Amino acid sequence: MTETITLPGDLADLVKRWTSDGAMKFRWPTDDEINFKVSGESWGDREVEQELNRLNPEDAIKAALQKNEGPAIDAFAKYWRDVPARNVTDLTRSFKRVSVALLAMNAALIAYKNTSIKNLSELKKYLDDNQKWAWLPWSDDGAIHKRAVAMIGVFDLADQTNLVKFRTTMANSIATIKQEAKLYDDIVKRFTPDAAKTGDKLTDE
Numbered sequence: 001m002t003e004t005i006t007l008p009g010d011l012a013d014l015v016k017r018w019t020s021d022g023a024m025k026f027r028w029p030t031d032d033e034i035n036f037k038v039s040g041e042s043w044g045d046r047e048v049e050q051e052l053n054r055l056n057p058e059d060a061i062k063a064a065l066q067k068n069e070g071p072a073i074d075a076f077a078k079y080w081r082d083v084p085a086r087n088v089t090d091l092t093r094s095f096k097r098v099s100v101a102l103l104a105m106n107a108a109l110i111a112y113k114n115t116s117i118k119n120l121s122e123l124k125k126y127l128d129d130n131q132k133w134a135w136l137p138w139s140d141d142g143a144i145h146k147r148a149v150a151m152i153g154v155f156d157l158a159d160q161t162n163l164v165k166f167r168t169t170m171a172n173s174i175a176t177i178k179q180e181a182k183l184y185d186d187i188v189k190r191f192t193p194d195a196a197k198t199g200d201k202l203t204d205e
Contacts, residue, residue: 004032005113011120014127023149025156028116029109029166036106044099094180101173108169115162123155 007015007028018024130147 002034004034005110005117007117007120011117011124014120014124018152024152026116026120026159029112031109033106033109033113036102036109040099040102040106042099043095043102090183094183098177098180101176105170105173108166108173112162112166116159119155119158123151126151 012028015024015026015028019026127148130144130151
């Protein structure tokens with residue numbers, strides 16, 4: 001399994017230094033992209049879908065409905081279409097949607113981390129080059145610091161664009177997962193056939 005993407009030590013020191021005094025707004029994300037990948041693959045696992053289909057005795061139900069008739073079998077057929085069969089179909093589709101959402105979060109986090117590392121590396125190079133002038137007797141420490149802060153501002157501005165894209169993907173995926181959670185609540189609330197009404201149908205001949 002691929003290791004979690006972490007901020008290299010020298011870049012972590014840079015971020016710590018410039019965020020401590022408020023000059024830098026950037027924050028390294030603490031989420032672990034591997035968790036999203038593992039969860040996404042688990043929800044979309046082909047074996048899960050196969051197990052749901054295995055638990056769905058659709059062929060046996062169809063055979064029973066074809067060979068039998070009457071109010072009892074009609075009541076059962078209606079119940080089967082409205083609850084168990086529908087549940088299996090809904091769950092299969094839902095698990096796939098949750099899987100896609102989680103894997104999208106994984107991809108978005110990887111992209112944002114890698115872009116941040118690239119941009120921080122370029123920023124560090126500039127800051128290191130800028131600091132080289134500090135040893136000169138006539139160097140202006142104030143001017144050096146001002147240039148550094150200005151470049152950090154440019155970095156933060158670019159990061160905001162990347163951050164908005166990242167957060168949008170995460171928010172959309174979370175919204176999808178929350179929407180699917182409503183389905184699971186709905187399945188729990190779906191009732192079995194009304195025994196009294198079924199009994200009435202059996203005797204109403």
